[in-house]
Amino acid sequence: MRQESTDALIDMRGVGVFRAGRWLVSAVDLKIGRGEIITLIGPNGSGKTTTAKAAIGVVRPDAGTVTRAADLVVGYVPQKLAVDRSLPMTVTRMMTLTTKADASTIGAALERVGIAHLHKAQVHDLSGGEFQRALLARAMLRRPDLLVLDEPVQGVDFSGEVALYELISELRDSEGCAVLLISHDLHVVMARTDRVLCLNGHVCCAGSPSSVAASPAYRQLFGARAAEALAVYRHHHDHTHLPDGRIAYPGTSDHDHGACGHDHRGEPHGAAVKEAGAPAAGRKAEHDHA
Numbered sequence: 001m002r003q004e005s006t007d008a009l010i011d012m013r014g015v016g017v018f019r020a021g022r023w024l025v026s027a028v029d030l031k032i033g034r035g036e037i038i039t040l041i042g043p044n045g046s047g048k049t050t051t052a053k054a055a056i057g058v059v060r061p062d063a064g065t066v067t068r069a070a071d072l073v074v075g076y077v078p079q080k081l082a083v084d085r086s087l088p089m090t091v092t093r094m095m096t097l098t099t100k101a102d103a104s105t106i107g108a109a110l111e112r113v114g115i116a117h118l119h120k121a122q123v124h125d126l127s128g129g130e131f132q133r134a135l136l137a138r139a140m141l142r143r144p145d146l147l148v149l150d151e152p153v154q155g156v157d158f159s160g161e162v163a164l165y166e167l168i169s170e171l172r173d174s175e176g177c178a179v180l181l182i183s184h185d186l187h188v189v190m191a192r193t194d195r196v197l198c199l200n201g202h203v204c205c206a207g208s209p210s211s212v213a214a215s216p217a218y219r220q221l222f223g224a225r226a227a228e229a230l231a232v233y234r235h236h237h238d239h240t241h242l243p244d245g246r247i248a249y250p251g252t253s254d255h256d257h258g259a260c261g262h263d264h265r266g267e268p269h270g271a272a273v274k275e276a277g278a279p280a281a282g283r284k285a286e287h288d289h290a
């Protein structure tokens with residue numbers, strides 16, 4: 001494993017992890033650039049967590065190389081947290097279990113994720129979404145170059161999921177950190193992602209969300225759910241929602257009444273498809289009404 005200056009935050013080449021007599025993952029190439037959001041998807045046991053851990057140095061690879069930017073700061077929110085939610089502990093206390101921070105820094109971090117009012121709340125009283133936000137705030141205290149989030153929407157309902165991914169994307173834009181996400185939630189997460197790596201012990205396919213969703217390997221792995229994600233990606237807005245609820249179509253004076261209840265003005269058509277490459281900092285959050 002090497003640690004040196006590189007343009008990328010992390011550059012993994014041909015990485016394999018061998019444990020208990022088998023390769024958990026093999027031949028994984030993964031490059032994470034500054035400010036990029038990259039999502040690892042794949043079935044249970046396909047090696048997503050192992051790959052993320054190998055990327056940040058928690059797991060030692062048995063093949064390949066991992067190069068990290070010098071002084072890389074990582075904020076890691078693991079899938080299983082060593083915090084017993086049943087023990088009495090305030091949100092503020094949980095925030096400082098592993099990182100020192102004063103009250104105003106903690107307050108600002110909680111404010112950033114929309115739960116400043118909960119600083120004195122007991123962790124066991126938080127909803128699933130609030131708990132995930134507190135974990136995000138805790139990871140951001142380190143001012144990371146890379147935020148690694150292993151299944152960040154556990155215990156969160158669908159609308160909470162959408163809001164959380166929006167928040168993650170906003171944090172990337174405002175803090176400039178890259179994000180490595182692990183997720184099962186194909187269609188929601190893909191709308192917020194610059195690049196997707198689909199794993200099944202090896203990299204089945206990788207690229208922009210739209211190219212991965214359309215790839216045969218991905219479709220074979222996810223079946224009907226893949227088609228659903230693709231449908232979302234192929235859904236291009238061909239209309240504008242006016243403030244009074246009517247819909248305007250380009251090049252015509254036709255108006256209709258819409259039911260979406262949100263405003264797409266200024267969005268380019270096909271905005272739901274973001275190709276691989278540099279992240280579009282500050283871009284308007286996209287959504288997936290179909």
Ligand SMILES: Nc1ncnc2c1ncn2[C@@H]1O[C@H](COP(=O)(O)OP(=O)(O)OP(=O)(O)O)[C@@H](O)[C@H]1O
Binds near residue numbers: 019020051
């Ligand atoms: N230290 C280890 N020793 C042996 N096997 C391991 C070890 N760590 C993980 N595994 C196995 O490696 C495989 C990949 O695990 P990993 O947690 O990376 O998968 P995942 O894609 O993140 O799964 P999930 O979606 O269920 O969280 C699993 O079969 C797991 O049981």
